[in-house]
Amino acid sequence: MKYLCFVYAEESSFASIPESELAALDEASLANDEELRRTGRLVVAQALAPAREAVTVRVRDGKMSATDGPFAETTEQLGGFVFIEASDLNEAIQIASELPMAKLGSIEVRPVLDLEARVRERSGG
Amino acid sequence: MIGPEVEFRIAEIYRQESRRVLATLIRLLGDFDLAEDGVQEAFTAAATQWPQEGVPDNPRAWLISTGRFKAIDRIRRRARFDRALRDLVVQLEHDDRTADESDEQSLQDDRLRLIFTCCHPALTPDARVAMTLREVCGLTTEEIARAFLTSAATVAQRIVRAKAKIRDESIPYAVPGGDELAARLEVVLRVVYLVFNEGYSPSSGEAATRPELVDEAVRLGRVLVELVPDPEALGLLSLMLFHDSRRMARTTASGELILLSDQDRRSWDQHQIAEATGLLERVWKAGEVGPYAIQAAIAATHAGAPNAAETNWKRVVDLYDMLVLADASPVVELNRAVAVAMCDGPSGGLALIDEIFARGDLRAYHLAHAARADLLRRMGRHDEARDSYRRALEVAEQGAQRRFLKERLAETSP
Numbered sequence: 001m002k003y004l005c006f007v008y009a010e011e012s013s014f015a016s017i018p019e020s021e022l023a024a025l026d027e028a029s030l031a032n033d034e035e036l037r038r039t040g041r042l043v044v045a046q047a048l049a050p051a052r053e054a055v056t057v058r059v060r061d062g063k064m065s066a067t068d069g070p071f072a073e074t075t076e077q078l079g080g081f082v083f084i085e086a087s088d089l090n091e092a093i094q095i096a097s098e099l100p101m102a103k104l105g106s107i108e109v110r111p112v113l114d115l116e117a118r119v120r121e122r123s124g125g
Numbered sequence: 126m127i128g129p130e131v132e133f134r135i136a137e138i139y140r141q142e143s144r145r146v147l148a149t150l151i152r153l154l155g156d157f158d159l160a161e162d163g164v165q166e167a168f169t170a171a172a173t174q175w176p177q178e179g180v181p182d183n184p185r186a187w188l189i190s191t192g193r194f195k196a197i198d199r200i201r202r203r204a205r206f207d208r209a210l211r212d213l214v215v216q217l218e219h220d221d222r223t224a225d226e227s228d229e230q231s232l233q234d235d236r237l238r239l240i241f242t243c244c245h246p247a248l249t250p251d252a253r254v255a256m257t258l259r260e261v262c263g264l265t266t267e268e269i270a271r272a273f274l275t276s277a278a279t280v281a282q283r284i285v286r287a288k289a290k291i292r293d294e295s296i297p298y299a300v301p302g303g304d305e306l307a308a309r310l311e312v313v314l315r316v317v318y319l320v321f322n323e324g325y326s327p328s329s330g331e332a333a334t335r336p337e338l339v340d341e342a343v344r345l346g347r348v349l350v351e352l353v354p355d356p357e358a359l360g361l362l363s364l365m366l367f368h369d370s371r372r373m374a375r376t377t378a379s380g381e382l383i384l385l386s387d388q389d390r391r392s393w394d395q396h397q398i399a400e401a402t403g404l405l406e407r408v409w410k411a412g413e414v415g416p417y418a419i420q421a422a423i424a425a426t427h428a429g430a431p432n433a434a435e436t437n438w439k440r441v442v443d444l445y446d447m448l449v450l451a452d453a454s455p456v457v458e459l460n461r462a463v464a465v466a467m468c469d470g471p472s473g474g475l476a477l478i479d480e481i482f483a484r485g486d487l488r489a490y491h492l493a494h495a496a497r498a499d500l501l502r503r504m505g506r507h508d509e510a511r512d513s514y515r516r517a518l519e520v521a522e523q524g525a526q527r528r529f530l531k532e533r534l535a536e537t538s539p
Contacts, residue, residue, distance in 0.1 A: 001267070028206035035199065039169050087165075088265030089281040094158050100206065111267075111277070 002043060002112040003092040004083050008076040009105025011050055028100040036084060041095065047080035076105060131176045138184050139168060144263050146188045148235040151242075152298055153193050154217065157260070157288050162199065163192030170195065185232075236261075237300045237352050240345075243287075244313040245296050252287040253316045255280050261348075262341045272338050273323065274330045310353065314361050314417065317345045321365050331524035333376050339369055350404070356411045359404045360418030366401035367424030370394040382529045386433035398428045416452035419444055438468035455486035459493050471500040491521035495530060498537075507537050 014022065029047070036042035051070040058065050070077065082099060086092040089111065096107040143164055150160035167188040181187040197217050204210035243256035254273075258264045266284065270277040290296070301309040324338025346362035349355075374388035405425055408418040423444045430436035445461035458481055466474025478497045487493040498513030514534040521527050 001265075024206065031202070031206060035202065039165060088259075088267055089277045090259065090266045090284050091161070091165075093281055093285060094161070098203070 001088065001092075002083065002085055003089070004081055004110050004112060005092070005096045005099065006078055006108040006110065007047075007080040007082065007099065007101045007105060008074075008108065009079045009101060010075060011077050011079070013104075025100055025104070032098065032100055033082070036082070036095065041085050043083035043085055045080070045082040048078060051077040079105065131180065132172075134180055135168070135171055135175060138171075138180075138188075142185050142188060143168070144239075144261060145185060145232060145236060146192060147260065148239040149189050149232055150192050150196070152235050152238060153189075153220075154196055155220075155298075157291065159196050159200070160192075163196035164188075166195035166199065167192035233352055234300060236348065238298050240313055240349070240352075241300055241309055242291065242296060242298050244309075244316045245291070246309070246312055247294060247296060248287050248290060249283070250316075250319070252283045252290075253312070254319060255283045256287050257316050257345070258320065258341060259284060262345065264341065268337075272335055274327075307355075310355055310358070313349065314357060317342050317349065318361060318365075318417075320345070321368075325368055327523055329522050333380050333382050333525035334372070336372070339365075339372070343369060354407075356408045356413040357415040357417050359408050359411075360415055360421050363401045363404035363408070363421035364417050364424060366397045366404070367421055367428055370397035370401065370428065376525075380525065382525050385427065390430075390432065393428065401425065401428070414447075414451075416448060419448045419451060423448075433467075436467070438464055442468050455481055455484075456490070459487060459490075459496060463496050466500050466503075471503045475500045475504070489520050491517040491526065491530070493517075494520070495533075498533070502533075502537055507539070510537050 017025075029045075033042060033045045036045070054068075054070040056067050056069065056071050058067075079101070082095075084092060084095055086095060089109070092109050092111075096102060096109050099107055101107065146167065147160055147164045150163045151157055154160050154163060170191050171184075171188065175181075197214070200210055200217065201214050204214045240257070240261055243260050244253045248256065255269055258269050258272075259266065264272075266281050267277045270280045273280070300306075320338050321342035324335040324340075324342060327333075327335050343362070343365050346358070346365055349358045350362050370393045371385075371388060372394070373392045374390065375383055377383060401421065402425060405418065405421050408414060408421075414422075423441055426437055426440050426444070441464040442461065445457065445464050448457050449461060459478065462474045462477035462481070464474075465477060475497065478493065478500070481487055481493065482497075494513045494517035498510045498517060501507075501510035501513060511534060514530055514537065518527060518530050518534070521530055
């Protein structure tokens, strides 16, 4: 089964962390990705640019609007994601707990929905 | 062996060995999560190495030592970035706990350690069931959630908390000894029986049965009988097999329930009945007859009867009398009352059920009202029967049982 681990953290808190620690965190995150890849559990992992660089896009009545900033203003911002393959939710939770960012922020683990299966079911196939 | 054949063999070995390997790795690594990681690593290594090097002579031993080595290696790599893990590495490296893979007994003990730890009395009953199904039976969190009609997130939390409790309270990974064994075994058997009952007669939802849970419970029962041939373990397996032998006869093609008295007994599984009978004979020989064995003996009496009318109801009542002495409960009394009604006529049974209600017991138990309704119907007291069916419907939650009650209510209506 596939799970998406959303990595949330308070961007403002990074300012108070010494550069050497941030560097160690980056390295630890990359090493962890490599571990997951080696055991066939990584689909893709990516860190994201700060939320202030986000643009939110909507189409309403055929008109597109693009606004500055993230979709929702929250105390913790989405800072990256790790898309994993795990045998079940508890294994996914275990993997999430070992992400180096789990010590700093929060990881939301979401099972993916098999949209193709749902479409097949609806069409009675 | 070449590619696809090896893959097939690995899948087969995974089914047979992954839980045993896990059980031993938990002892060697001292932690459930580390051990689960080790199992995963060992099979990942097998998938890359075995197609080239061939399947080792003793795959289990190979998987255990590879899993242990890889798990420690992984912790060592993570410790480079996480100081908190350094002590653990030192501890694991200096640990002289090793698996003597040739010692079948010590590996068998590991399976028992796993079962007793998952069913530890310090865990909540829900957690015991979830831990047993996931760790001992190898079900996924999602499968357990589906079987118990709850969310995967809820089951996942139960498992996370149970593991934290095992770790924080240093619950020993051990088979209890001496006086403690009997009491702890009772908890284990109760977990197995609960899994069975939830499959045989689900407490909620629409389906009349959940065969996957029945199968897991029977499988667990077999493991227990193999590892601890205690009379009650034998009795429970016998009881489950007797009940499960009626699987094909218990529901209609569309999944509706059929009462014992109306079942086509020719479709009862004679192999299961023979096995259950053999187990029960072993209990009689052992001479220690507990509640599960008595219930199995009751089921055996039904299994030996050509139809409901020719059942030896006197013997069923006698066995219920024994059961009341061994393990009295209002539900046992209710079942005894039904047997008395079959033996001596409905009025005797009705009086007994009314006594139970008068005490205040079982008023929210739909089967008690349904049984009372059934006796009244047989006595021709249809108005009162309808009242009792209605009361049963008020408290019944399970889909198939509600449909059954509605049908009975319609039958007794003028």
